Amino acid sequence: xxxxxxxxxxxxxxxxxAIPLLTIHATFFISALEGHVPxxxxxxxxxxxxxxTGRYGTAYFLFKGTMLPAALLGILFxxxxxxxxxxxxxxxxxxxxxxxxxxxxxxxxxAYTLALGHEGDGFNLIRRIGVVLYFALTFISQLLVSAALxxxxxxxxxxxxxxxxCQLTLGVGIVSVILDGVAPAFYSQRDDAFEWVLAxxxxxxxxxxxxxxxxxxxxxxxxAG
Numbered sequence: 693x694x695x696x697x698x699x700x701x702x703x704x705x706x707x708x709x710a711i712p713l714l715t716i717h718a719t720f721f722i723s724a725l726e727g728h729v730p731x732x733x734x735x736x737x738x739x740x741x742x743x744x745t746g747r748y749g750t751a752y753f754l755f756k757g758t759m760l761p762a763a764l765l766g767i768l769f770x771x772x773x774x775x776x777x778x779x780x781x782x783x784x785x786x787x788x789x790x791x792x793x794x795x796x797x798x799x800x801x802x803a804y805t806l807a808l809g810h811e812g813d814g815f816n817l818i819r820r821i822g823v824v825l826y827f828a829l830t831f832i833s834q835l836l837v838s839a840a841l842x843x844x845x846x847x848x849x850x851x852x853x854x855x856x857x858c859q860l861t862l863g864v865g866i867v868s869v870i871l872d873g874v875a876p877a878f879y880s881q882r883d884d885a886f887e888w889v890l891a892x893x894x895x896x897x898x899x900x901x902x903x904x905x906x907x908x909x910x911x912x913x914x915x916a917g
Contacts, residue, residue, distance in 0.1 A: 699913070701772060702906035708762070708769035709898030715758040716742050716891060719751035726750065735892070738885035743819065747809045756805055763802035770794020770833055773901065776910050777840050780847065786840035790833050797829035827890060831865075834858055834897045841904075850904055854897065861893040 720740070724731040728748040732739035746755025770791050777787040804822025807815040835858045841851030868886040871879040 700906075700909070700911050702902050702910065704765070704772065705769055705898060705902035705905050708765050709895045709902060711758060711762045711765065713892070713895040713899075715755060715762065716745060716888075719745040719755045722751040722754065723748060734888045735885055738882040738888075741884040742887055742891060743808055743823075746805075752809055755808065759805040760802055763798045763805065766798035766801065767795050769898070770798070772910075772912060773833070773837055775912055776905060776908070777837065779910065780841075780844055780908065782840045782844060784840070786836040790836050793829045793833045793836070797826050797833065800825035800829070827894065830894055831858070831861060834861075834894070837901065847904070847908075854900060857893070857897055857900070861890065861897070864889055864893065 720729065720734060720742075723729040723740075723745045726749045728751070729740040729744055734740055745751055746759075771794070773794065774787050774791040777790065800822045802822075804819050804826060807818040807822065834854070838851055838854035838858050841847040842855055844851060864886060868879070868883065872883070
C-alpha cells in the first residue's frame with residue numbers, strides 16, 4: 693500500500709526532459725519569425741546554433757525564463773534518480789555519483805543560460821565551459837543509470853536498451869570530433885546540427901527514464917515524519 697505522504701514523481705522526470713526540448717524548438721521558431729535566425733531544419737542544415745535561438749528578441753526572455761527553472765528541475769531530477777536506483781536495490785557507485793554529476797551538469801546549464809546574450813570574453817568562456825560540462829556530465833549520468841539498470845535482474849532489458857541509446861549519443865559525439873579533425877571545412881557547416889541532435893538524444897533519454905519511473909511506480913518522500 694502506497695504511503696500517503698509519498699508522491700508519484702514520473703511527471704517530474706517528464707518535465708525535466710520535455711521543458712528543455714520544447715524550449716529550444718519554441719525559441720527557434722520565434723527567432724525565425726522575428727528574423728533573427730533563418731527558417732530551416734536545424735537537425736540537418738545546421739543553420740543556427742541552439743544558443744543563437746535564445747539571444748535576441750522575445751526568444752531571449754523565453755529561453756532564460758524556462759531554461760533556468762529547467763536547470764533547477766534537473767538538479768532535483770538527478771537527485772531523485774539516485775533515490776530511484778536505491779529503491780530498486782542498486783547501492784553501488786551509480787546511485788552515489790549520479791546526483792553529484794547531475795548537480796554539476798545542471799549548475800553548468802544555469803551558468804550557460806545566464807551568460808547567454810551577453811558580450812565579452814568572460815561570458816563567452818562561461819558559455820563554452822557551461823555547455824561542455826552540461827552535455828558531458830549529463831551523458832555520464834545517463835550512462836551510469838543505464839548501466840545500473842542493465843545489472844538489475846528485473847530491469848536489465850530496459851537498461852540494455854538505454855545503454856544502446858547512450859552508445860548512439862556517444863557515436864554522434866565521436867563522429868563530430870572526427871569530422872572536425874579530418875574535414876574542418878565541412879564540419880564548420882554542420883557543427884550546429886550535431887549540437888541539435890545531441891540535445892535531442894539527451895532529452896529523449898530523460899523522457900525514457902520518466903516512463904520507467906512510472907512503470908516502476910517510483911514514489912518518494914521529501915521529509916520525514
